[in-house]
Amino acid sequence: MTLDAVLARIDADLPQAIARLQDLLRIPSISTDPAYAKDCARAADWLAADLGALGFDASARPTPGHPMVVAHGGTGARHLLFYGHYDVQPVDPLELWDRDPFDPVVQDTPKGPVIRGRGTSDDKGQLMTFVEACRAWKAVHGSLPGRLTIFLEGEEESGSPSLIPFMEENRAELTADLAMICDTGLYEDRVPAISSMLRGLCKAEFTIKAAKRDLHSGAYGGLARNPLHVMASLLAGLHDATGAVTVPGFYDDVAELSDALRSQWQALAFDHAAYLGEVGLSVPAGEQDRTPLEMIWSRPTAEVNGMWGGYNGAGFKTVLPSEAHAKVSFRLVSRQDPAKVLTAFRAWAEAQIPADCQILWHDEIGGSPASIMDLSNPAFELARAALAEEWGVPAAFTGEGGSIPIAGYFKTILGMDAMLIGFAKDDDQIHSPNEKYDVSSFHKGIRSWARVLARLA
Amino acid sequence: MTLDAVLARIDADLPQAIARLQDLLRIPSISTDPAYAKDCARAADWLAADLGALGFDASARPTPGHPMVVAHGGTGARHLLFYGHYDVQPVDPLELWDRDPFDPVVQDTPKGPVIRGRGTSDDKGQLMTFVEACRAWKAVHGSLPGRLTIFLEGEEESGSPSLIPFMEENRAELTADLAMICDTGLYEDRVPAISSMLRGLCKAEFTIKAAKRDLHSGAYGGLARNPLHVMASLLAGLHDATGAVTVPGFYDDVAELSDALRSQWQALAFDHAAYLGEVGLSVPAGEQDRTPLEMIWSRPTAEVNGMWGGYNGAGFKTVLPSEAHAKVSFRLVSRQDPAKVLTAFRAWAEAQIPADCQILWHDEIGGSPASIMDLSNPAFELARAALAEEWGVPAAFTGEGGSIPIAGYFKTILGMDAMLIGFAKDDDQIHSPNEKYDVSSFHKGIRSWARVLARLA
Numbered sequence: 001m002t003l004d005a006v007l008a009r010i011d012a013d014l015p016q017a018i019a020r021l022q023d024l025l026r027i028p029s030i031s032t033d034p035a036y037a038k039d040c041a042r043a044a045d046w047l048a049a050d051l052g053a054l055g056f057d058a059s060a061r062p063t064p065g066h067p068m069v070v071a072h073g074g075t076g077a078r079h080l081l082f083y084g085h086y087d088v089q090p091v092d093p094l095e096l097w098d099r100d101p102f103d104p105v106v107q108d109t110p111k112g113p114v115i116r117g118r119g120t121s122d123d124k125g126q127l128m129t130f131v132e133a134c135r136a137w138k139a140v141h142g143s144l145p146g147r148l149t150i151f152l153e154g155e156e157e158s159g160s161p162s163l164i165p166f167m168e169e170n171r172a173e174l175t176a177d178l179a180m181i182c183d184t185g186l187y188e189d190r191v192p193a194i195s196s197m198l199r200g201l202c203k204a205e206f207t208i209k210a211a212k213r214d215l216h217s218g219a220y221g222g223l224a225r226n227p228l229h230v231m232a233s234l235l236a237g238l239h240d241a242t243g244a245v246t247v248p249g250f251y252d253d254v255a256e257l258s259d260a261l262r263s264q265w266q267a268l269a270f271d272h273a274a275y276l277g278e279v280g281l282s283v284p285a286g287e288q289d290r291t292p293l294e295m296i297w298s299r300p301t302a303e304v305n306g307m308w309g310g311y312n313g314a315g316f317k318t319v320l321p322s323e324a325h326a327k328v329s330f331r332l333v334s335r336q337d338p339a340k341v342l343t344a345f346r347a348w349a350e351a352q353i354p355a356d357c358q359i360l361w362h363d364e365i366g367g368s369p370a371s372i373m374d375l376s377n378p379a380f381e382l383a384r385a386a387l388a389e390e391w392g393v394p395a396a397f398t399g400e401g402g403s404i405p406i407a408g409y410f411k412t413i414l415g416m417d418a419m420l421i422g423f424a425k426d427d428d429q430i431h432s433p434n435e436k437y438d439v440s441s442f443h444k445g446i447r448s449w450a451r452v453l454a455r456l457a
Numbered sequence: 458m459t460l461d462a463v464l465a466r467i468d469a470d471l472p473q474a475i476a477r478l479q480d481l482l483r484i485p486s487i488s489t490d491p492a493y494a495k496d497c498a499r500a501a502d503w504l505a506a507d508l509g510a511l512g513f514d515a516s517a518r519p520t521p522g523h524p525m526v527v528a529h530g531g532t533g534a535r536h537l538l539f540y541g542h543y544d545v546q547p548v549d550p551l552e553l554w555d556r557d558p559f560d561p562v563v564q565d566t567p568k569g570p571v572i573r574g575r576g577t578s579d580d581k582g583q584l585m586t587f588v589e590a591c592r593a594w595k596a597v598h599g600s601l602p603g604r605l606t607i608f609l610e611g612e613e614e615s616g617s618p619s620l621i622p623f624m625e626e627n628r629a630e631l632t633a634d635l636a637m638i639c640d641t642g643l644y645e646d647r648v649p650a651i652s653s654m655l656r657g658l659c660k661a662e663f664t665i666k667a668a669k670r671d672l673h674s675g676a677y678g679g680l681a682r683n684p685l686h687v688m689a690s691l692l693a694g695l696h697d698a699t700g701a702v703t704v705p706g707f708y709d710d711v712a713e714l715s716d717a718l719r720s721q722w723q724a725l726a727f728d729h730a731a732y733l734g735e736v737g738l739s740v741p742a743g744e745q746d747r748t749p750l751e752m753i754w755s756r757p758t759a760e761v762n763g764m765w766g767g768y769n770g771a772g773f774k775t776v777l778p779s780e781a782h783a784k785v786s787f788r789l790v791s792r793q794d795p796a797k798v799l800t801a802f803r804a805w806a807e808a809q810i811p812a813d814c815q816i817l818w819h820d821e822i823g824g825s826p827a828s829i830m831d832l833s834n835p836a837f838e839l840a841r842a843a844l845a846e847e848w849g850v851p852a853a854f855t856g857e858g859g860s861i862p863i864a865g866y867f868k869t870i871l872g873m874d875a876m877l878i879g880f881a882k883d884d885d886q887i888h889s890p891n892e893k894y895d896v897s898s899f900h901k902g903i904r905s906w907a908r909v910l911a912r913l914a
Contacts, residue, residue: 116631218859223729223733223753225738225740225742229692231687234689236689236692279681281813285683285811295674296678304686304689306776311762318786320762356733356740366857401674402673411854
């Protein structure tokens with residue numbers, strides 16, 4: 001069977017695949033620091049050359065920032081686009097690294113061998129799982145496993161300033177039937193996962209104004225309106241006793257989980273005690289009639305991210321301040337519309353403000369709706385089956401509590417769903433010193449893509 | 458009648474009294490700035506010399522900070538101590554002054570002539586009303602109007618670091634039958650007032666801790682406890698819908714107003730609309746079953762003076778912070794005990810904290826109880842009658858919303874009540890550029906003390 005031959009080739013070629021990844025890792029492609037701009041270009045060139053050697057029509061394409069690598073190759077009925085990013089996070093504080101972050105080595109650990117270095121997990125190691133799967137396929141079959149576009153960004157760790165313009169300018173070239181993204185992780189380090197719903201986000205910042213200047217609490221305390229009290233009451237009323245958000249209409253566009261997803265999630269047996277315990281907590285504090293996984297994956301939230309007013313220095317100032325401030329964000333799910341949610345929140349807040357107070361609304365940075373993958377697309381079940389085969393446990397369509405902007409852009413700009421499959425582990429220390437990627441993640445990741453591509457492309 | 462002769466003398470001597478005050482005002486005795494330490498000493502020497510010339514046994518007494526002026530003189534059954542302070546506030550921003558703050562002049566204004574300069578109202582002009590009353594008395598009678606001690610501080614505007622030790626070390630010398638303080642104002646610029654109840658103060662600062670580190674609202678939002686929500690709920694619950702403080706037992710030691718004070722205060726016809734309107738407010742926001750004057754004079758308060766947590770910089774950080782902070786202060790009345798109030802507040806807060814949260818209490822600077830003068834001491838009614846005679850309107854026993862520490866120290870350290878009588882007006886701009894003192898305040902202030910001393914001493 002041809003897939004078996006590809007898998008065997010992957011197994012045999014693992015040392016060389018690791019060596020190639022080490023070559024890429026040695027290039028310090030830190031996108032946020034202009035001092036490393038040439039290294040970013042070098043990483044892009046390295047990848048374009050490697051993909052070219054695999055038969056892709058590949059090039060590093062200039063942008064106002066770091067280059068995009070775009071590669072096209074293969075033939076097939078379904079056009080698949082793969083996305084990854086070759087840039088990495090800065091390495092400071094350097095003194096907390098056990099070794100040079102850009103001199104990657106394989107180290108043995110109690111949990112097995114790992115590749116240690118900046119970018120191993122985020123995202124060079126992950127993106128190379130896909131490239132190595134293509135390489136093995138090509139070696140066995142003499143051709144790529146289907147009609148593929150590979151699209152690698154060099155600014156993911158610095159806000160992706162060039163991404164949207166580049167996608168808009170190259171819409172036809174980049175539009176495929178499905179996008180695949182390798183920048184996520186296994187579920188609890190063991191269960192292969194396809195992220196199928198990513199929460200959206202919208203934000204509100206506002207000031208409650210009362211008196212026209214700060215007041216002395218001796219002269220005015222007990223008589224004048226204190227905007228800190230007004231703010232506290234407003235924010236305290238944002239949730240009811242069951243943990244539900246009280247803004248009218250907030251849940252109107254929130255769908256219930258499908259029975260299929262509900263049973264998949266039950267099967268995951270989420271260990272919320274361990275998840276919360278790791279950060280010193282124990283009790284799920286959200287909607288009391290929801291499971292912990294729903295709380296972070298499929299339910300919308302209202303969270304105060306900042307709240308301030310009055311005196312916060314050392315000692316005391318017995319002031320009734322003239323203003324109180326807050327930043328509140330909403331994680332969105334299903335078909336919740338960011339603008340509609342913000343409008344409802346504003347109306348809810350305005351309706352409660354007492355006499356002598358007014359709310360000044362600050363401009364919010366545009367919100368994003370949730371990304372909900374269309375699981376009726378048969379590609380998703382095919383990929384899930386392929387992953388289950390490789391990992392020996394049922395794969396799951398999981399949620400992501402946070403947004404992953406690229407998935408939203410593929411949908412809104414290019415009109416295609418994204419399938420997020422990744423092999424990172426919770427202890428990979430991405431963005432931190434001593435980042436690593438398990439050799440098993442790398443090896444089984446390559447094998448996973450070979451299996452997925454065999455079914456999809 | 459001898460009082461009439463003293464009053465006539467005061468009237469005739471007014472230009473010379475203003476000239477003497479100007480001499481004192483020219484000394485830039487800014488206590489908080491070490492650069493002016495010699496000027497503070499010079500002001501103390503000036504006062505000691507002036508009091509000596511009136512027949513007082515007067516001296517500037519060294520302290521670790523600026524000197525205290527202590528003067529004893531006269532004879533009589535009732536020993537009266539007069540307190541004032543000769544130090545002044547800094548003058549910056551200097552560019553907002555219309556003229557040199559230490560070159561005082563008399564200026565005509567639409568409301569009448571004023572003496573313009575730093576310290577005119579706070580407190581050199583006020584303290585000299587008492588000194589000039591003694592001078593006129595001495596000129597007419599050849600002796601002081603009674604057994605007097607004059608006690609003038611030079612650190613009032615810089616936290617009075619030497620005051621308590623000096624009072625404790627000179628307890629016998631400074632203890633009199635009654636203290637008189639001239640550092641307050643007329644009621645609504647027209648009604649002579651004796652401050653008979655001053656609210657006390659106690660303070661609580663605390664942190665609510667939840668997770669052991671800041672959390673990402675994507676990964677944890679909706680599941681993890683957000684201490685900003687806990688803080689908002691706690692502070693929102695500090696008052697009920699009627700504006701009353703909800704801490705159990707908070708009002709236990711709060712006495713109702715006497716009928717006499719209630720009717721005096723009703724007669725004052727407090728224009729709360731104007732008082733609030735001046736700072737852009739309109740509605741009394743405290744206990745809804747209390748009058749506005751009660752709210753600021755005779756009722757205790759709980760006010761949040763600072764509240765902060767999470768991200769408050771530009772833009773957004775979708776963080777669930779690990780901590781939330783607040784500073785809360787309580788204005789105390791009647792026999793409320795600061796320690797008891799703080800203990801009750803702590804217990805109230807601890808009882809509401811949900812799972813996974815704890816409150817970390819910070820050290821508070823010691824609180825102070827309210828100062829309630831013993832109005833059954835006949836000196837108070839005598840002084841009230843004397844003031845009514847001078848000003849042509851009934852004088853009132855008023856409250857002070859804020860504490861005046863010296864009044865408390867006289868009570869707690871020296872065991873004597875204080876009678877606070879002052880002639881400042883609301884537009885005197887104390888602590889601000891272009892400070893002034895009405896010539897009428899100065900003139901009628903001197904006459905007021907002559908009348909009060911005639912009855913008391």
